[in-house]
Structure formats: C-alpha cells, structure tokens
Amino acid sequence: MNTRNAPPQDEVDTRLYVALVERTMRVMAAFDGGLGSRTIADIAKQIDLGRSAVQRIVYTLEQLGYLEREEDQRHYRLTLKILDLSGGLTRPGNLMRLVQPVLQDLADETGETASWVKLEGDEIVIQQTVRSRHLGHVSFAPGQRFAALPSSSGQAILAQGDPKFAESLLAAASPALRKRIAFADAAEMAARFAEIRSQGFATTSKEEDLFSVSISAPVLSSSGLVLGALNVSALESRVPHTAISERLGPPIRAAVVRVARILEHQAETGLNGL
Template identity: 40%
Template sequence: MSTAPSTSAAAPASPIAREDGVDERLFVASVEKAMRVLESFDRDNQALSILELNDRTGLGRSATQRFVYTLHRLGYLQRLAGAKTYRLSAKLVGLAGTTLGGNAPLQHAWPNLVELARETGESISWVELDGDDIIVLGNIPSVHPVSVNLPVGSRFAAMPASSGQVLLAHLPDATLRVRIAAMPASVRARFGDRDDDEILSFFTKARAQGHSMTEKNLGQGSVSISVPVVDGRGQTIAAINLSTLAARHDAHAVRTRLLPLVIQTARDLIAA
C-alpha cells in the first residue's frame, strides 16, 4: 500500500522578539540608527560635528559618518558653511507641519489658547505625552520681554513637570510606582531627596485637584501650572500649560488669578 506524502505545512516561525517586545523580523535597525542621529539635535545642541554625533549616538565613527552623509544627501541635515558641523534642515519643518496640521484637537483648541494668552499675557502651551517625555506642540509666547520660553518641539522629562503630572495622573498608583522606580537618576534628582511615596503624592494630588503646579529656580524663578484636556470619552489627551515668572505672579497669585482661567479654558474645550 502506498502512503500519500504528507501535505501538512511547516509551523510558522515564532516571532523573534527582544526583551523590549520588538519583533526582530520586522524591525529595521538602520532606521532606528538614523533617527538616533536626528534626535541628537535639541535646543541646546543645534549644530553638531560628526565626532559629537558619534558621542551622542554611540554608533561608532564610521557608521555615524555614513548616516550623516546619507541624511545630508537626502536633505534632512544641513552642513554649515565654513564649518564641520551639521544642523537639522528646513525639510524637517514640512514633516513637523504635517503632524501639527493633522492634530485636530490642537487645531480646535487654538482660538481658546490665543484668548487665554491674551487674557493672561503669559506663555501658553499645548503639551502632549510622548513616552517618558512631554513635548510642546503649540505655544503662544508671553507678551513680556522677560518670560519663560517654550518653543514648539521642546521636550522635557514628564515626571517632574506639571504637564507630565496631569498627563500621567490618571494611571493606577501601581503603574506610577513602576515608572517612578524606573526614572533615570538625573530625572529623579529633580524631586530632591523625596522617597517614592512622596513622589507618588505629586500625581495623586494632581488627580484629586485636576491641576498641577511646579516652581523652578530659573534666574528670576518660574511658576508652571497645567490642566488636563479630556476628550468626549473622558480620556486625557493633552495639557494646557501656563508658565510665568515669580517676579510677576507668586504661587498665591497663580492659584487665585491665573489657574481659574486655565481651568475654564480646558472646560470650554470639553463643552465645545
């Protein structure tokens, strides 16, 4: 008796996942490395040499040079005339503009933010969460010559910032404790010598109050207040931030005069 050959297909290969959950079969490492080069530039490091980019990316000098050359040829990096340094090119503005233009909640909120800035005279920002960071996606500068400047694209650690605290406040305490424990030393230092319970209290307080306020010593001292923006389903999607100087508004004045205006703006967005 002849036996028919087996027609059963081989079992599909299991996804090859790293500890961080990334499927190695789909992940393009070279793209990640190119993004490392682009993300090396920030407000304080707008022009960088290949050596500096190598130090910031850890890719190795040869690899860094190849990625810089490719990004330069594609128009995403610009080489400064007479120097061996590069900066991000205006071509990236188009990508950023597409992102911001497609942010419907921000576009909807913009007239309200303009009115809040006019009424307070202070810097007003639309802030969203991006992983462990917050990023400023919209900003109306203060009318005052000396003020807190938060240009669009500014990125900060979320946990110590007032905007980050209202954006994370809805998370369960157990999840917040995990994030607190995982904070880099440089970020945790912003909380001074507070223990985990004391740090957690910043978030539980923001959750109960519906806002967060932080004070920083930046020359004249700054005061930052943030209020969450929620969508129709009650999900926190952004924060409205007002930043001022203590020389103009101390903490009491911020709470009694400015905070109610920010809260009302966020409420108006829910009702609209």
Template identity: 35%
Template structure:
C-alpha cells in the first residue's frame, strides 16, 4: 500500500501526482500546475518556513525548477519571503480558499446547530469532517471546554479508512471505490484497522454502516476516542460527519459506545433532517 504523504506529486507525470482516487487523463493533466501545487503543499504545521533548498529537496523538483515556481507563487501573493533569513512561508492569501470551503458549505450550515448543542451537552471537541480522496479533513471544530482535551485544528488530516469519520462516510461507497481508496491509503491503515485487504475493509465498513456510527481509538499525546456519525443530504448521500473526540481518561471504549455514540448519532440525524428539509 503506498504512503499517501511521501508518494504525492514527486515526479513530473500524472502517474506520480499523488493519491488520487480514480484514473487521470494524461491528455488533460497540466504537469506544471501539479508542480506548483506541490510547492504549496510542502508547507505544513511542522514546516511553516522553508528555504529554497528545503523546497527543492522536499518536492524533488530540483533547485532551478523550484526557484521558478517559488518566484511565480511569491509574485502571485501565495508565498512570502523573509528578506533576512531568505526563507519562505505561506502568505495570507491562501486563506481565501479555506474561507470559500467553509462559507459555501450548506451541509455544515445545516449541521452546526446540532453540533453546537452536542458540544454544550458533552463539553467535548466536536468537529465537522469530510472525505478528501483517501483522507478525512477537519473543516471546522468546536473546542472542548475541558482543561485536558483533544485539539483538532481546521485542516487536520487523517487516513480515512482508519478514522471514525472516514468509516461512516465511506461505508456508503461502492466496493470498487473502497478498493481505490485502499490502494491510495497511508501504509498505517492495515495495522490500524486490522484489515488485510480491500475486501476485508469493506466488511468492516458494512458493519459500521449497519451500526450507524463508528468508534476508533488513537494514541496521540494521550489516548483518545473518536465517535462519528454521517450526515446525509436529500438524495441520501453521506456529505459529512459529525465527530466527537474525547480522552480515554474520561471515556474508555465501552463507555463511549454506551454514552456518547447515541448522542452523536442523534446529532447527525437532526442535521440530516435539517439538510433534507
């Protein structure tokens, strides 16, 4: 199984363009755009500032090509350059994309009142989550009021198949799609899910679909429990998930299933009803 992080867009052809789920039409694929996006994607929460050499190494584009893309992105306003250190950071202009994703999200608008009420009732971290190819992405979060809690900043990503939100959303997908997601997933997924292949993963997802919610555990700084349920649109499509994240010091798995899962499922059902009205 390929690593969705390290295999993304390191080369110059569509075949190396990252963990896309589905075939790429080489006649339509613009390689230069893929390279430019790879430069932007090099920046993350652990590498907020990078030198030209850093970018060239991380992207695999070479120093000369990286310099041209960096200059272009800086002139367009998507990168900032520190004149003293000669290092680059993402510019504020990139927030335009995040703002558009959130402000135009009708499903999130419909779900937010239920999310807010769930946060007030449980005092836990509540998030709206969507699938992006082989990952899930945190679109918005209502922070926990507990002193010790799970922090899930907007834009945080996890492998979909081993995440509770990904499982409730992909549980409604066709087997062929699950196989594509499996093949594009991070190498940690088999160990996390204990699934040996896509067929076994599909059986796990079918059980999640029948249950109506998913519960997964993560070993972060502290042990955590994640509980999710899917929200559906008028056509019955799973468009997003409401996720509750808590610490195992407050809820071990049996308690999370007994006490939290029904609340999350009820919130998702309420959001579905609002979205379908």
C-alpha cells in the first residue's frame, strides 16, 4: 500500500482498511477543490500512484458522474455532484438555514435586499432573500432565475470556476444577452474575473425597470468548491454605483467570512442535522 497521505500505520487495522478507497480519495483531492482540471498523467505524478491505477479510478468516477472530461478529452474536472458527498452540511435546506441569519443581519446592516444565490447551468437562481426595509427597493422571490453572465452573482461564482465553462457560456450567448454583458470577449472576461477574485466580490449596475446596483461575493466550502453567493441589491438612488464597493464591500465580505466560519464549525463538530 502506498502510504503517502495515508494514516499512520500503527493506527490502521489492516483487516478493515480498504486501500482502494484511500487511493480514490487521493485522486479526488488532486483536483484542488474543484478549481482545476487534471490529466491522468498529472494526477499520477501529483499523488505518486501508478498511471494504470489512476486511469481505472478516473474512469469509474467519470461513469459515476463525479468527474467529466473537458473538450480536449484529456483533462478531467470535478462536477457539482461532488457536493452530494457533503451530506447534511451542504444539503440545500440545511445550508439555507445556516445562511438565513447571516442574510438577515446583512440586510439589517446595509438596509438593502440580501439574497443567497446558486448557479445552475447558464443561470443564477435566487434561493433565499431578505427584503430591504425601505419602501422602494429591489425585490426578488425564491426561484427567480436570471442569466448568469450579466449578473454580479453569476460573475462572482463563475470567476472561481473553470474558465473554459465561462467561455462556453459567452460563446453561446445570444446577441440580446451580449448587449447586457460588460465584457466583449473572453480576454476581457478573464481580466474582469481576475479583478473579482482579487477584490472578493463582483458589482454590476442595471437600467431595467429601476436603476439598481448589485454586489455579490462567492461562498466556498473548506475544499474550495463554490457553494453559492451572497448578494446585496439596492436602488442606485441610495447607493450610487461609484460608491457600492466602499459602502457594501466590507459588510458582504464580513458576511462571507461569517458563513465560512459557520461551515467550518459544523464540519468540525459534525452537527449536520441543522
């Protein structure tokens, strides 16, 4: 048994220990939390395991839906099905219960509408929202869907993932959708996504119905998978676009840190039945 990243031998009951499970988990861990893609040769070298063994494990994980091939047919990446393994901690209902008090405090602090958003394909979906206390405000309902690329939440989430996926969304965008996207091509999008990763959030302004602004920050699991995004949306009459980063950036970043700490605590204590 290759002992790299394995538990100490004096702690292992060899009658029960399944080395194949260990090797499979090492293959999955080689993907850096889902943020990178790997070839079979890359994985074999990274985890110091024979190429034929890696190939069999990768093939099995692909057939089970946990890995998918990229267009070049050589690189593999994790799929969102990996979240199924997180059990109760990241199950949508439980995760939203964790996020609810954070959303409430975020809405109270900013005075604006705060939402929890997920990415599904080329769209974002509002999963949970706390409305602004102001009479005039941006309003969302759970289940509402919007195109991902023009939205701050979509950009915040996509900036953390495989750039080829975002490029495929941009290439498939209709002419009408492209008019709503701030970047003209993949190079501009890559530069924008790098800026988002650097500052920790994405901002957009809209002129549909009411002039509004939006700021979103991604929430990542301890392994680096994007679980969703926190969003604050406001009327531009109250929060000018030029002031959104200064006024709403600090509270949304603090909210992301708070969610991350809650998730870390739950993972450590194993209290998944929330």
